[in-house]
Amino acid sequence: MLDLGFVRDNLALVEEKLRQRGMNPAEVLKDFPEIDARRRSAITEAETLKAQRNKASEQIAQLKKNKQDATALIEETKNSREQIAELEKSAEAAEAAMREILLSIPNLPHASVPVGKSADDNVEARKWGTLPSFDFTPKPHWELGEQLGVLDLERASKITGARFAVYWGLGAKLERALMNFMLDLHTREHGYTEVLPPFLVNAESMYGTGQLPKFEADLFKVPHGDRTLYLVPTAEVPVTNLYRDETLDGASLPVSLTAYTPCFRSEAGSYGKDVRGIIRQHQFQKVELVKFTKPEESYAEHEKLTRNAEEVLQRLGLHYRTVALCTGDMGFSSAKTYDIEVWLPGQNLYREISSCSNFESYQARRANIRFKPEGKGKSEFVHTLNGSGLAIGRTWVAIIENYQQADGSVVIPEALRPYVGADRITSRKL
Numbered sequence: 001m002l003d004l005g006f007v008r009d010n011l012a013l014v015e016e017k018l019r020q021r022g023m024n025p026a027e028v029l030k031d032f033p034e035i036d037a038r039r040r041s042a043i044t045e046a047e048t049l050k051a052q053r054n055k056a057s058e059q060i061a062q063l064k065k066n067k068q069d070a071t072a073l074i075e076e077t078k079n080s081r082e083q084i085a086e087l088e089k090s091a092e093a094a095e096a097a098m099r100e101i102l103l104s105i106p107n108l109p110h111a112s113v114p115v116g117k118s119a120d121d122n123v124e125a126r127k128w129g130t131l132p133s134f135d136f137t138p139k140p141h142w143e144l145g146e147q148l149g150v151l152d153l154e155r156a157s158k159i160t161g162a163r164f165a166v167y168w169g170l171g172a173k174l175e176r177a178l179m180n181f182m183l184d185l186h187t188r189e190h191g192y193t194e195v196l197p198p199f200l201v202n203a204e205s206m207y208g209t210g211q212l213p214k215f216e217a218d219l220f221k222v223p224h225g226d227r228t229l230y231l232v233p234t235a236e237v238p239v240t241n242l243y244r245d246e247t248l249d250g251a252s253l254p255v256s257l258t259a260y261t262p263c264f265r266s267e268a269g270s271y272g273k274d275v276r277g278i279i280r281q282h283q284f285q286k287v288e289l290v291k292f293t294k295p296e297e298s299y300a301e302h303e304k305l306t307r308n309a310e311e312v313l314q315r316l317g318l319h320y321r322t323v324a325l326c327t328g329d330m331g332f333s334s335a336k337t338y339d340i341e342v343w344l345p346g347q348n349l350y351r352e353i354s355s356c357s358n359f360e361s362y363q364a365r366r367a368n369i370r371f372k373p374e375g376k377g378k379s380e381f382v383h384t385l386n387g388s389g390l391a392i393g394r395t396w397v398a399i400i401e402n403y404q405q406a407d408g409s410v411v412i413p414e415a416l417r418p419y420v421g422a423d424r425i426t427s428r429k430l
Helices: 004-009 011-020 025-029 032-065 071-104 141-148 153-159 169-189 203-209 236-243 295-316 362-367 392-402 414-420
Strands: 123-128 193-195 200-202 221-224 227-231 246-249 255-264 283-293 320-324 336-344 349-358 369-372 383-391
Touching (some): 004 011, 141 392, 169 283, 203 236, 283 392, 295 349
Antiparallel strands (some): 336 349
């Protein structure tokens, strides 16, 4: 959420940034200036009347002390009390309307974000590795997984429905190996602290990271007593909310956390996209990277976090590119995002495997996460960052497609062999 004072004082800038995102400022901001003016006017009038009432109360006391008639002044203060109550009610209504508008305003793109309308306008920042070459036509993972007997979409559909998967044998072990490999890399070499959070969160947590109210249709809800819980769409939600309504010691920043969770997304509006294989699932596994930083350090930490995520692919020998998302393709809460896209030869395309974002103080203001700078008395909002480190299912796909062999087997990348306990996936019967 943006700061009210900032929006008020920089309305033209906010409008321009919304246009850069491809949004109509009038639809987002609505009658913001009028509501803000009404709220401020009601507060000012109420405070003026309170001051007058206090002065009148002193005069009434003095009249009574002098045994003089104070009836008219008492009646006047009674009317004043009613006026103050009405003004405060008006101010509260305006405050609620203002908050609703502020919650609907996305984060403002950082100055370094390329301006554009869609993914076609994203800018490639770098590439790593080379395109793999084959002396045969590479197959997509859904064919390989079925032929090897390690990926079973038909039985998953029987158990639950479409867009779920069952892994068998070394396919299941590869998924687990990737989780352990990623967590070990990030904790042992990149300095992150591992966290295992709940997989269900409350509405406050969803509001804190920006999933609510904007993306409610994309969430799985679970009734729980007299309230609703939500299955996590990403570990970003529970991990970021670990420090909701807390003030961190500035000397402890940056705080770097990593977490494994299954992730659940209804994929509302995405039907017809990526219907084959396991690219777009209702349930998938992910290792997340989350940072809490000082504002002046957040963009350096953003670059570092992105490089940490990239190193997973480098250790696995998977070709990828990193692109800076343009203003029209960024997420709602992000000020700047890099997408890491891995090459999938079976589909002859790059596919996003991690989004690494700097949210600046946007999430922290919603979740009230502050820090106390060293040597200063007043606390400030932290900057929050996160990125997949990586999406496990899509990494599984990349390995299956990139390391496939002419005989239909799949070679296990060397870095994963101690975790898998094998160097190759060969056919098994379901």
